[in-house]
Amino acid sequence: MKIKKFVGKSFKDALDIVKKELGPDAIILSSKSIKTGPFGILNKDAVEVTAAIDEEDAAPPAGAASSGMEDLLKEIRGLRDEVCFLKETLRPIVPTLRVGKDKKGLFNLLVRQGVDTQFAIILLERSQESLDSLRGVIRKDLKIQGLVPAEERGFLFLGPPGVGKTTTVSKVAHMLSAKKKSVNLISLDAGRIGSVAYMKELSKQLRCPLRVVKKISDLPKIVYKEIQKGPLLIDTPGYDYTGILDDIKDIFASGFPVKKCFLIDSSMSVQSVIKAWQSCNVDMIDSIGFTKLDMATQYGSIYNISLMTSRPLSFVTTGPGVPDDIRIPTSEFLAGLITGGI
Ligand SMILES: Nc1nc2c(ncn2[C@@H]2O[C@H](COP(=O)(O)OP(=O)(O)O)[C@@H](O)[C@H]2O)c(=O)[nH]1
Ligand SMILES: [Mg+2]
Known part of the structure; x- marks a missing residue:
């Protein structure tokens, strides 16, 4: 508790001084009239107020x-x-x-x-x-290459089962035929009746030759003979694309003349794609293609995979429909897609 005396000209004046100094919570203990002046001789009337304040309540000074x-x-x-x-x-x-x-x-x-x-x-x-x-x-x-490098010599498509290799052979065959190229079809997927039947039907439609190769060691003589006539489109089985690439490397010691395109299903997880990519001899792969864009819900993986594989893009496929659901995208189109809208 802090106790102090205040002097004012009147009671109100003294109260104002108390409030100013001790704040609104001050308690008036007593008051009395006094005479002020030097040595009390001027006898001026004044009021003396004794006020108190609890230290904790004291309002902080300005x-x-x-x-x-x-x-x-x-x-x-x-x-x-x-x-x-x-x-x-x-x-x-x-x-x-x-x-x-x-x-x-x-x-x-x-x-x-x-x-x-x-x-x-x-x-x-x-x-x-x-x-x-x-x-x-x-x-x-994003590096977009399109079909130009493959127009003369063709493509060999690689990738996991179901990614869209056989369907893409058909779409690209239509595109090249429309450019008046004499397409030659080759199937290394001799074990799958459905796949061979599909290729036979395509060969009939486009009136282009089809060779079904059972042993990869038969490939060089066919490739060197047929490539003189026009681009080759080679379909492969999905279960052993790693082995096929190794065999090609061994058999074609002076280099394989056909462009090797690795197909990636856009709806697959990046982890699965990378696993598939790393499981083969990637040095031999010339370009990539994204399939099933229509099935994907987001397109960021196109950017991730393009960077991680550092291969140019040949094309994207946008549905199962042959021949229309394929396009060579512009980098503007892909950048729009990757950022979630065109
Ligand atoms: N939605 C969609 N389906 C596709 C596309 N490409 C291929 N397919 C379908 O995917 C399935 C597997 O295709 P296929 O060519 O046999 O794959 P492969 O095993 O790699 O030869 C088939 O049902 C095709 O119709 C595409 O771009 N979009
Ligand atoms: Mg197939």
């Missing part, structure tokens, strides 16, 4: 408020420095901290589309804050 605020600000600055330090320490472990808050929306968009987190971070570091800029950066990373 300067105290601002020093409290300063303390708070100091503490906030300290915390901010600590957070910055923690962020720097965590950056290598939590890479998304590298994405500034102005690009967080684009980052989330890429990740939602299945773009690998690390790739997304690097893309955003190279891009401005707009979607257009991001698409521009993606576009630069």
Whole structure:
């Protein structure tokens, strides 16, 4: 408890001083009229008030408020420095901290589309804050080759079972025939009656020769003879594409003249694609093609796989329909697809 005397010209005047100094919670203990003046001789009327305040209730003096605020600000600055330090320490472990808050929306968009987190971070570091800029950066990373390199010598299609090899042979055969190329069909999938029957039907439709090769050692003489006439389209079985590539490497010591295209089902998980890709001799693969775009729900894996395989893209297929469901996309089209819309 703090007790103090206050003197004013009147009782009200004295009360005002009490309030100012001790705050509104001060208690008036007593008051009395007094005479003031030097040595009490001027005899001026005045009122003396004795007031008390509980120390804990005492309202802080005017300067105290601002020093409290300063303390708070100091503490906030300290915390901010600590957070910055923690962020720097965590950056290598939590890479998304590298994405500034102005690009967080684009980052989330890429990740939602299945773009690998690390790739997304690097893309955003190279891009401005707009979607257009991001698409521009993606576009630069995609290499689209189309059919041109295969128009003279053709394609051998490889990939896991059911990915769409036989169907794609048919679509590409139609495309090349439409360009007046004399297509030659070869099937290495002699064990599958359905596949051979399909190729026979295609050969009839397009009036182009079909050779069904049972032993891979028979391939060189057929390839060297037929390739003089026009592009070869070679269908392979899905169960042993790794072995086929190894055999081709052994048999064609001076190089295999047909382009080898690895087909990837766009609706497969990236992990499965990478497993399939890594299980074969990837050095021998010239290009990739994405099938079943119509079945995929997101297209980020097109970007991931294009980067991871570092092979140019020959085409994409967009449905089971022959001959129409195939296209050679532009990089603009793919960048639009990868970022979740055209
Ligand atoms: N939805 C869709 N289905 C496709 C596409 N390409 C092939 N298919 C279907 O996928 C299945 C397997 O195709 P196929 O060519 O036999 O695959 P392969 O085992 O690799 O030769 C068939 O039912 C095809 O009609 C495509 O782009 N989209
Ligand atoms: Mg097949």
